Amino acid sequence: MPTMVFSMLAALDVEPGNRVLEIGTGTGWNAALLCHRLGDLNVVSVEVDERVAAEARTRLLAAGYHPELVVGDGARGYGEGAPYDRVVATCSVGNIPGQWVGQARPGAVLVAPWGPVYGGEAVARLTVTRAGMLNGRFVGSSAFMRLREQRRTLPPTNAFLDPRAWPAGGAESTTSLCPDDVGDWIHMFAIGVQVPDLFCRVSDVQRDLYRLWLFDTGGTSWASADHVRGAGSFRVVQSGRRRLWHELESAWCWWDAQGRPGFDRFGLTVDHRGHVVWLDEPSAPVPRRGRDARMRGEAV
Ligand SMILES: C[S@@+](CC[C@H](N)C(=O)[O-])C[C@H]1O[C@@H](n2cnc3c(N)ncnc32)[C@H](O)[C@@H]1O
Structure with missing residues (x-):
């Protein structure tokens, strides 16, 4: 979906010389675009599916691009290529893996589709802080396949x-x-x-x-x-x-x-508390109900 690819690249906002880690090589198209802009040596792309990765490699070679293509579990990032200035996931997550943050430089930008179990998902554009935390806003709705390790089989x-x-x-x-x-x-x-x-x-x-x-x-x-x-x-x-x-x-x-806010009024902080979604400002976390609230003794 070209509009989605380009809106995510706009959010990633790469600068000359940036090193980028992409999770989910897929067709290889996004990796090709990144190589075109930043040079082969600055692009690492990880794909979990061997067959998909092999096809992407063939396609990228035919198009004249040679990024570092890794076959493996993107949830672990790729430490050998770190540190990265940009991390982009083209599969969605409910929990942002700590390795993505650990392998990014302070000030790096991380763009990833994020969504809760119930449904609904949006692309988060987050900045890595010096303390290894993440903070930023959602920039638009999305509907990606889930990172393989975070797919849940829900009870029937x-x-x-x-x-x-x-x-x-x-x-x-x-x-x-x-x-x-x-x-x-x-x-x-x-x-x-x-x-x-x-x-x-x-x-x-x-x-x-x-x-x-x-x-x-x-x-x-x-x-x-x-x-x-x-x-x-x-x-x-x-x-x-x-x-x-x-x-x-x-x-x-x-x-x-709250005035029926759209995705653009929500943001996400990932720190010692876990993943905290907020409305308008990081100081205004969205309330938690049900089991979580009960465990903290709050009213539901
Ligand atoms: C929407 S596609 C990616 C599109 C791709 N960026 C492109 O330019 O065509 C999502 C990809 O994420 C891959 N994926 C899912 N879980 C993964 C994981 N744990 N590590 C790496 N890749 C994963 C899927 O196999 C699939 O190829």
């Missing part, structure tokens, strides 16, 4: 309940929040950042109906919300020790109350 619906037994004694209520209004990429991002162990599924899809399921990765609770096109009230069933629909609704209401 029948790990929580037999769908034929639904509503299975769950607590019933109604909501005026339409399940269709929580499913855009930015909604999913805002919800997923606040409730990091939440994930969803959709079932029973018909012309004007579907069932949205919510689960926690710990397998403790489930909720369902039935969408009916044009309705003003929707049936909700919740089971387990958490009320996952209520957690989602609180997360959506927080996003709504």
Whole structure:
């Protein structure tokens, strides 16, 4: 997707003489563009898939480019080529590997698609500080394949309940929040950042109906919300020790109350606290709900 490649290169903002580490060689096109701009000796690209890497090598040679191509797990970076002035990941992550930061110079720029388990993802443009921390903003939405080691196999619906037994004694209520209004990429991002162990599924899809399921990765609770096109009230069933629909609704209401911010108002800091997503300023972290908040004794 050329617009995505070029917007990420614009965010990377390379300068003559910069050394760049790319994670995810893929076709080799981005590596070729970087070589064209910075010279072969300044570009290292890591690809985990041997066949994909071999094809990229052939293509790059044919086009007259000779970057250092490494076949291996890009989550480890490539220490032999460090230090880097720029690091660009062309696969997405939920956790930025420490090696990428450790192999970058202070002041280096790291560009990577980042997203929570629930869904929603955006490209983060982060600067490496002297203390080895990262800080910066999201610069636009994205939808990349996940870095191989960070792909999660989430439990299937029948790990929580037999769908034929639904509503299975769950607590019933109604909501005026339409399940269709929580499913855009930015909604999913805002919800997923606040409730990091939440994930969803959709079932029973018909012309004007579907069932949205919510689960926690710990397998403790489930909720369902039935969408009916044009309705003003929707049936909700919740089971387990958490009320996952209520957690989602609180997360959506927080996003709504902030003026429905887009990706460009969010930023990310990675430091001793872990990955902290903030709104407008690093001093304004996005609240955490559910299990994380409970563990810290906060209200959900
Ligand atoms: C969207 S493609 C990259 C596009 C590429 N930059 C280009 O110019 O065509 C994502 C690539 O990341 C690779 N990938 C996934 N996990 C990886 C990992 N742990 N280390 C290195 N590459 C990985 C995939 O095999 C895939 O080729």
